[in-house]
Amino acid sequence: MVEATTRAFGSPSKYIQGPGEFNNLEVYTKSFGKIVFALIDGFLYDALNKDLRAIYDSSESDYHAEKFQGECCQPEVDRLTAKANEYSADVIVGIGGGKTIDTAKIVASSLNLPLVIVPTSASTDAPTSAMSVIYTESGEHRGTIRHKRNPDLVLVDTNIITKAPLRLFISGMGDALATYFEARANEASDSANFVGKGYRRCKAGMAIAKMCYDILLQDGLKAKLALKRGVCTEAVENVIEANTLLSGLGFENTGCAAAHGIHAGLTEIAATHKYLHGEKVAFGVICQLVMENAPPEELETIIRFCMQVGLPTTLAQLDVEATEENIRTIAHKVVAGNPLVHAEPFKITEDVVYNAIIAADELGKYYQGREAK
Ligand SMILES: [Zn+2]
Known part of the structure; x- marks a missing residue:
């Protein structure tokens, strides 16, 4: 039982869902800053990175991307945090499934940067929460991290979700x-x-x-x-x-x-x-x-x-x-x-x-x- 009667509600600042919204990513990240660091799921990296590069090339924002190595673990978090620092990122974007999303949350939280989440399937409820599940390098469950903030934006492109298995x-x-x-x-x-x-x-x-x-x-x-x-x-x-x-x-x-x-x-x-x-x-x-x-x-x-x-x-x-x-x-x-x-x-x-x-x-x-x- 809870000890106090205080009640609380947490949520991302914004949630946007619709067909083709992925193509508007630059419009959304621009409101957080010019330098964008995107972490992209390994399976989808080639296709989505190509699309995003084309979108950002015709904009005034700077775009950097890394391929997610597959596990939400400390060495991967350290690698990506160092990359985001190297680029002086203004905003972190996590694109992919639960583990990619959870890793992006930890990176954004440790650098105190705004976070945009783009789920590529509707398979879990990870995108909106202020929580990450972290594992060891070999995939054993290590625990749950609660972040100070929920994502600033969860952007769901229905066309991407529809194509997922x-x-x-x-x-x-x-x-x-x-x-x-x-x-x-x-x-x-x-x-x-x-x-x-x-x-x-x-x-x-x-x-x-x-x-x-x-x-x-x-x-x-x-x-x-x-x-x-x-x-x-x-x-x-x-x-x-x-x-x-x-x-x-x-x-x-x-x-x-x-x-x-x-x-x-x-x-x-x-x-x-x-x-x-x-x-x-x-x-x-x-x-x-x-x-x-x-x-x-x-x-x-x-x-x-x-x-x-x-x-x-x-x-x-x-x-x-x-x-x-x-x-x-x-x-x-x-x-x-x-x-x-x-x-x-x-x-x-x-x-x-x-x-x-x-x-x-x-x-x-x-x-x-x-x-x-
Ligand atoms: Zn669940």
């Missing part, structure tokens, strides 16, 4: 699906959010989390089917906003709970490493609802939604063998290795988590069996 978009829906249920758990237990040192949640945070969930149910399947054919519709735009802005503001301002706790536990099983963050979180949502003994209609809605859009609802779909040893390993990590599950409004033990995972897996199998008939 569909699986990333679906995984983003899995991550966004947790936001409302984790907000609700945090409200019930009156736990601290992720703003600054941690405060009570504002009503605004709760409303945003609920809106995120409503959009997924309304537009999730429509958006997935449209994107399967490579077209952008209003439903696609809505889900991009839900995955990026609403999920991001929602989790930062209301907190995470069992769904993300289960995600952390699942990562203990090596076979799950090939699955994306939001895919593991989606199964975590079902486990959380089982722990909370949610009404059957709510569980059914969530499981059916996951099945419709292509998110996992069973352990087998995450390549986890449902052995006692595996599930004990996951439950141990969830309870002892991570604080998130303890935001639930009741006492959590390893047995509670162990039993919930098995029951969630069985529910997933039950609905899959019904669908198959």
